[in-house]
Amino acid sequence: MRYFMLLVLLASSAILVDCRREVSIDCGFSGDDAYYDDRTLKIYAPDAKYIDTGANHELDESYVTGQPVQAQNLRSFPDGVRNCYTINDVTQGDKYLIRASFLYGYYDGGQQMRDGRSLTFDLYFGVNFWQTMNITVASHLYISEIITLASSDYFSICLVKSGDGIPFISALELRQLDSEVYKDVNQSVSLRLSERKSMGLDQTIRFPDDIYDRIWQPGYTSCVATSYCRDARRNSTVLTTTALVEVGSDHAYKVPSAIMQSAAVSSDDNTLILSLSNGDDVVMAPMFYVYLHFAELRAPKRNESSIFQLRVPGSRPSLINISLEYLVARHIQRIYQANSDPSTFYLNLTRVPGSLPPLLNAMEAYSYVDLTKISTDQGDVDAMMTIKRLLYHTEWQGDPCVPVQFAWNETKCSFPISTPPRVTSLDLFNRGLKGDIPAAIGNLSAITYLNLSRNTFTGPIPPFLANLNSLQTLDLSGNQLDGSLIDVLCNRQANGSLRLRLEDNPCYFHGICVCNKRKQKHSIYVLAISIVVAAVIVIVLLSVFFLGGRRGKKEPSKRQPKWRDTIGSSFHTGSPHFTYQDLRTITNNFERVIGKGGFGTVYYGRLHDGTEVAVKMQKRFLAIEEGISEDFMTEELGSDSHGIKEFQVEAQLLSRVHHRNLVALVGYCKDGHSLGLVFEYAAQGSLKDHLSDKNNTGRVLSWRERLRIAVDAAQAGLEYLHKGCKPPIIHRDVKTSNILLSHNFEAKIADFGLSKAFLTDAQTHVSTQAVVGTPGYVDPDYHSTYRLTEKSDVYSFGIVLLELVTGLPAVLKFLETGHIIQWVRQGLAQGTVADVVDPRLQQQQQCDMYSVRRVVDLALHCTALNSNERPTMTEVVMQLKESLQLEIVSESSTRPYGGDVDVNQSGTTATTSINLTELSDPSAR
Numbered sequence: 073m074r075y076f077m078l079l080v081l082l083a084s085s086a087i088l089v090d091c092r093r094e095v096s097i098d099c100g101f102s103g104d105d106a107y108y109d110d111r112t113l114k115i116y117a118p119d120a121k122y123i124d125t126g127a128n129h130e131l132d133e134s135y136v137t138g139q140p141v142q143a144q145n146l147r148s149f150p151d152g153v154r155n156c157y158t159i160n161d162v163t164q165g166d167k168y169l170i171r172a173s174f175l176y177g178y179y180d181g182g183q184q185m186r187d188g189r190s191l192t193f194d195l196y197f198g199v200n201f202w203q204t205m206n207i208t209v210a211s212h213l214y215i216s217e218i219i220t221l222a223s224s225d226y227f228s229i230c231l232v233k234s235g236d237g238i239p240f241i242s243a244l245e246l247r248q249l250d251s252e253v254y255k256d257v258n259q260s261v262s263l264r265l266s267e268r269k270s271m272g273l274d275q276t277i278r279f280p281d282d283i284y285d286r287i288w289q290p291g292y293t294s295c296v297a298t299s300y301c302r303d304a305r306r307n308s309t310v311l312t313t314t315a316l317v318e319v320g321s322d323h324a325y326k327v328p329s330a331i332m333q334s335a336a337v338s339s340d341d342n343t344l345i346l347s348l349s350n351g352d353d354v355v356m357a358p359m360f361y362v363y364l365h366f367a368e369l370r371a372p373k374r375n376e377s378s379i380f381q382l383r384v385p386g387s388r389p390s391l392i393n394i395s396l397e398y399l400v401a402r403h404i405q406r407i408y409q410a411n412s413d414p415s416t417f418y419l420n421l422t423r424v425p426g427s428l429p430p431l432l433n434a435m436e437a438y439s440y441v442d443l444t445k446i447s448t449d450q451g452d453v454d455a456m457m458t459i460k461r462l463l464y465h466t467e468w469q470g471d472p473c474v475p476v477q478f479a480w481n482e483t484k485c486s487f488p489i490s491t492p493p494r495v496t497s498l499d500l501f502n503r504g505l506k507g508d509i510p511a512a513i514g515n516l517s518a519i520t521y522l523n524l525s526r527n528t529f530t531g532p533i534p535p536f537l538a539n540l541n542s543l544q545t546l547d548l549s550g551n552q553l554d555g556s557l558i559d560v561l562c563n564r565q566a567n568g569s570l571r572l573r574l575e576d577n578p579c580y581f582h583g584i585c586v587c588n589k590r591k592q593k594h595s596i597y598v599l600a601i602s603i604v605v606a607a608v609i610v611i612v613l614l615s616v617f618f619l620g621g622r623r624g625k626k627e628p629s630k631r632q633p634k635w636r637d638t639i640g641s642s643f644h645t646g647s648p649h650f651t652y653q654d655l656r657t658i659t660n661n662f663e664r665v666i667g668k669g670g671f672g673t674v675y676y677g678r679l680h681d682g683t684e685v686a687v688k689m690q691k692r693f694l695a696i697e698e699g700i701s702e703d704f705m706t707e708e709l710g711s712d713s714h715g716i717k718e719f720q721v722e723a724q725l726l727s728r729v730h731h732r733n734l735v736a737l738v739g740y741c742k743d744g745h746s747l748g749l750v751f752e753y754a755a756q757g758s759l760k761d762h763l764s765d766k767n768n769t770g771r772v773l774s775w776r777e778r779l780r781i782a783v784d785a786a787q788a789g790l791e792y793l794h795k796g797c798k799p800p801i802i803h804r805d806v807k808t809s810n811i812l813l814s815h816n817f818e819a820k821i822a823d824f825g826l827s828k829a830f831l832t833d834a835q836t837h838v839s840t841q842a843v844v845g846t847p848g849y850v851d852p853d854y855h856s857t858y859r860l861t862e863k864s865d866v867y868s869f870g871i872v873l874l875e876l877v878t879g880l881p882a883v884l885k886f887l888e889t890g891h892i893i894q895w896v897r898q899g900l901a902q903g904t905v906a907d908v909v910d911p912r913l914q915q916q917q918q919c920d921m922y923s924v925r926r927v928v929d930l931a932l933h934c935t936a937l938n939s940n941e942r943p944t945m946t947e948v949v950m951q952l953k954e955s956l957q958l959e960i961v962s963e964s965s966t967r968p969y970g971g972d973v974d975v976n977q978s979g980t981t982a983t984t985s986i987n988l989t990e991l992s993d994p995s996a997r
């Protein structure tokens with residue numbers, strides 16, 4: 073039974089020892105593994121896992137002889153104001169001794185101590201000031217130690233620049249103490265060590281003699297440093313014993329038995345005077361927590377007692393009698409408060425008449441340190457630390473909010489009076505962050521402002537953002553977020569409690585993270601459009617039905633003429649034939665030139681009924697007109713019929729295809745040498761003229777007008793040519809100068825001279841050796857393959873879109889790379905879409921950057937080098953339609969119509985709605 077008890081005792085004490093938490097860190101040790109130090113009998117770990125900043129230094133051997141091995145290297149912190157070690161896995165409420173050691177050892181060649189300067193920096197325990205380190209002796213090991221209760225489950229020990237000195241540290245040790253020891257330490261009181269001395273010993277002792285690994289300095293010392301190693305014994309002698317000293321009632325102090333077996337005794341038999349020092353601190357109102365450890369080592373004679381008086385200024389009572397039992401330890405705690413501030417403080421032990429002279433085994437003096445400033449809310453700190461780890465953001469050191477002077481730049485905090493500070497704002501704008509939005513952000517429950525814009529966050533918009541109830545601003549713009557938006561966020565945006573920014577995200581372009589409010593409006597709008605369109609279609613069908621074919625016969629141009637495979641020998645266009653004389657009359661003797669190009673010249677004309685027309689005359693005709701010989705002409709134009717062929721192609725084509733966004737052929741002329749085509753007149757000239765403001769109208773096309781032109785050209789023109797015609801037609805010369813604008817800015821695609829129709833359905837491209845198209849617009853694929861497909865038109869159209877956005881021509885003379893694609897890509901890489909948008913649009917302040925960004929992305933997609941990656945014209949049309957619809961919705965929701973742009977709201981809307989739907993159903997024509 074007894075044996076069993078012993079076993080239990082042994083086991084439990086072993087567990088006690090094992091369970092006491094301790095951490096030993098050799099700061100600046102560059103090895104990978106922890107090592108066993110046979111001097112301290114402890115295992116020291118490298119510090120890399122406790123800190124992510126600073127630089128390691130090895131000290132020169134001459135400075136480290138006799139010093140602990142941990143002091144032979146150090147970590148210094150030249151960068152940043154505050155750098156912190158974080159020690160995890162401590163238990164909140166437990167009592168710990170934390171010790172930091174510093175040995176300068178001229179690691180930097182003595183830079184910082186030249187001319188007798190001292191090296192100073194501050195030590196912080198978490199958010200609280202711990203001590204100013206004043207390193208004056210390079211080869212001295214400075215030690216600072218505190219005893220405190222853990223207020224959280226980790227400790228943060230920070231080195232802070234306070235002067236021009238670079239903070240450094242040699243070792244960091246943490247030892248758990250039993251909670252009964254040093255009872256003064258509680259949540260509001262922490263202690264910083266001033267002195268700990270064994271009065272009767274000549275050597276320093278610590279673990280394993282001291283189970284807590286306290287370091288006891290000898291009472292007699294031969295220190296080089298002045299104040300730190302004061303001789304506490306005056307007029308005393310040393311007494312030792314080998315007899316065992318009982319631990320007494322305060323067993324928790326666990327003062328090493330070697331210390332309890334030796335003591336200093338007053339040598340004049342009257343008074344033992346202790347002088348106290350305050351370390352290197354300059355303390356104006358000194359207050360010491362004094363712990364005195366006694367054991368009577370002298371066997372008392374029969375009528376002798378061991379009683380003496382202790383006088384401690386400021387303590388209540390200031391005078392107490394201390395009686396000791398033979399070989400029983402006794403521990404006394406007093407608080408010393410000096411009224412004045414002398415440089416040395418004394419504790420006097422005075423003999424009581426009839427008693428033995430006073431004696432003392434050991435003493436400790438601590439000063440009070442206020443570590444009560446509360447650090448930021450634990451949840452917020454944990455979240456920020458997780459974010460920091462995920463982002464590899466080493467600039468974030470210590471607490472995010474306190475002390476205010478070291479608070480992180482990216483955070484803002486609130487400071488409630490009685491509760492911990494909270495992180496209320498986090499700004500991670502443009503920090504190159506990648507991956508998912510860290511879930512830890514969802515734990516910042518007090519946050520009101522969250523800016524994650526201009527990073528490359530991917531994935532869906534995380535639902536935890538909806539749990540941040542205080543959030544007032546959420547900026548996610550300029551990321552790669554996809555997926556839909558949580559309703560909660562939408563509702564909060566709708567009721568004005570949340571400012572939400574989502575533009576420049578894929579989800580935004582797909583419309584799925586656009587808020588319901590907008591979506592609903594949008595769908596209502598679409599519904600309204602559909603109804604209007606349906607009504608219009610019904611009316612049109614009815615009128616066609618009732619009014620019958622008469623009308624159809626009157627307008628032959630609307631009939632689908634029969635396609636002829638052979639181009640050329642005779643024009644059979646179904647269009648009126650004009651004589652040369654007719655054209656002369658119509659154009660008032662070719663009076664006004666409205667266009668000029670490789671094909672010839674275009675003149676303004678007016679039919680007898682007043683209809684305005686454009687008359688395009690072939691070059692050969694001009695040559696003759698101007699009296700140049702036909703021989704010369706032949707040379708200049710190359711082998712004959714090139715130009716004539718183009719004319720023929722265009723005439724054939726336009727007589728076959730009819731669409732209100734293709735320029736309509738009114739008639740033709742083949743009269744001797746004269747070849748001419750008569751077109752409907754585009755009153756506003758070409759898109760190119762407008763973008764370059766060549767016609768000097770000073771009128772800037774609004775973003776919405778540009779979008780409409782793009783939709784018209786894409787949907788009505790090109791998609792129709794590609795999909796609506798059998799065989800499909802490739803325009804081959806899509807460019808802004810071939811997009812004409814009617815008087816109400818309706819786009820009309822012109823110039824089909826280079827167009828080719830696929831001969832059969834199976835043939836999906838046109839092979840040609842001739843140089844086609846216009847520099848800047850030609851599909852780069854063409855140069856290697858000599859094949860032009862529908863995707864070549866898509867490419868050219870992409871360039872047109874870029875011109876619409878930027879207002880710049882396709883080929884840029886001011887740019888080395890010379891091309892608008894490079895210019896836009898470069899602009900986007902270095903800035904935002906706002907940097908590439910036509911500045912004239914921005915002046916008008918009437919373009920939604922989101923809508924612009926969609927179009928830019930679409931344009932870049934269209935101009936992909938690999939033609940397989942380019943969208944089809946049908947896809948282009950769909951995307952442009954979406955953009956236009958959103959633009960209309962946002963326009964009508966954000967501002968009322970001014971009189972400047974369109975004729976009237978309903979008229980414009982109706983026109984647009986028909987445009988949007990007309991070609992998705994080709995049969996409607």
Ligand SMILES: *[C@@H]1O[C@H](CO)[C@@H](O)[C@H](O)[C@H]1NC(C)=O
Nearest residue numbers: 190192204206207208352354
């Ligand atoms: C550091 O200590 C030296 C010498 O004791 C003293 O002259 C100097 O004022 C101290 N510096 C600070 C900042 O306390």
Ligand SMILES: *[C@@H]1O[C@H](CO)[C@@H](O)[C@H](O)[C@H]1NC(C)=O
Nearest residue numbers: 255256257258259260261407
């Ligand atoms: C801590 O102890 C001091 C006395 O040393 C006492 O005045 C104070 O109220 C205690 N604080 C707490 C939080 O227990």
Ligand SMILES: *[C@@H]1O[C@H](CO)[C@@H](O)[C@H](O)[C@H]1NC(C)=O
Nearest residue numbers: 306307308339340342343345
């Ligand atoms: C200490 O002892 C010396 C003689 O050894 C004596 O001169 C001196 O006055 C004593 N000091 C005190 C404070 O008792």
Ligand SMILES: *[C@@H]1O[C@H](CO)[C@@H](O)[C@H](O)[C@H]1NC(C)=O
Nearest residue numbers: 379381389391392393424425
């Ligand atoms: C201390 O002891 C002395 C002498 O024995 C006595 O006069 C005095 O009252 C005692 N003081 C206290 C506080 O016990």
Ligand SMILES: *[C@@H]1O[C@H](CO)[C@@H](O)[C@H](O)[C@H]1NC(C)=O
Nearest residue numbers: 343345383384418419420422
């Ligand atoms: C303690 O001793 C010192 C040094 O001898 C003396 O100056 C001081 O007055 C003494 N204090 C008391 C309370 O006796």
Ligand SMILES: *[C@@H]1O[C@H](CO)[C@@H](O)[C@H](O)[C@H]1NC(C)=O
Nearest residue numbers: 373374375376377425426427
């Ligand atoms: C104690 O006894 C010794 C002799 O044995 C005597 O000299 C001394 O005066 C006594 N002291 C007291 C306080 O009674």
Ligand SMILES: *[C@@H]1O[C@H](CO)[C@@H](O)[C@H](O)[C@H]1NC(C)=O
Nearest residue numbers: 152153467468479480481482
């Ligand atoms: C934070 O702000 C301070 C003061 O404005 C500046 O000195 C420091 O460089 C900033 N740090 C970062 C990482 O921006």
